[in-house]
Amino acid sequence: MKLDVLAVSPHPDDVELHCGGLMIRFADLGYATGIVDMSRGEKGTRGTTEDRKREAAAAAEVLGLSERLNLGLPDARIGACETHRDALLDAIRRFQPELLLVPHEAVRHPDHGATTRLAKDAAFLAGLEKIETDRPAFRPRQLVFYLTHHAFRDPRPSFIVDISSTYSRKVGAIKAHRSQFHDADSTEPETYISRPEFLEEVEAQNRYYGSLIGARYGEPFVVREYLSIDDPLAHFAGDK
DSSP: OOOSEEEEESSTTHHHHHHHHHHHHHHHTTOOEEEEEEEOOTTSSSSOHHHHHHHHHHHHHHHTOSEEEEEEEOTTOOOSOHHHHHHHHHHHHHHOOSEEEEEOSOOSSHHHHHHHHHHHHHHHHTTOTTSOOSSOOOOOSEEEEEOOGGGSSSSOOSEEEEOTTTHHHHHHHHHTOTTTSOOTTOOSOOOTTTSTTHHHHHHHHHHHHHHTTTSSOEEEEEOSSOOOOSOHHHHHHOOO
16 A cells, blocks of 8 residues: 655664654554565564564554565665665665655664665655566655654754644653563563663653653654745744
């Protein structure tokens, strides 16, 4: 099906962490939304592939997604190669999103940086008619980069979305990935994101960005192009 918004996630749970609030807002507004997971997260310290598959499906329900597709690319080995790029290109042509959300390259995990490069290339090349596949050419109207936990204050966001009304559900979507986050009963090794403090840090980040726009919670985003505003007064005044 055609989607309005498609978010690209290096691993299951990345979108939930970094732009889950916005994805829920889109669904609440009636937009068709989806996620393309680049890998199954099979190299992660905690959880099995089957665990992560079930968790991703549960999170998709919380997010209100219309579609969730896993490309099955090798975790910890996502690279800027034609095979990986073309898999994402095909997904873009399949879902024809107007808006494509991708991770910003200011990241810790190499799969995230590779996904950023692949997504930028695939989004452009998907619009070239002479690149022939089983699907018609299509290019998203806009690429938007979501900031991750490791891009807390750099770079400066282009805009911040108020997610106060969706924050609790965002947390629910994150916690659907039970194997990855803190569980006092788990016997698996502790990781950076399974620390009890990690979700508190996520909340602190969302509270910080929310405070910059006078909201309780916010999520930051970056666009590379200059934004055009036809009526600055209407834009800044909003509904009265």
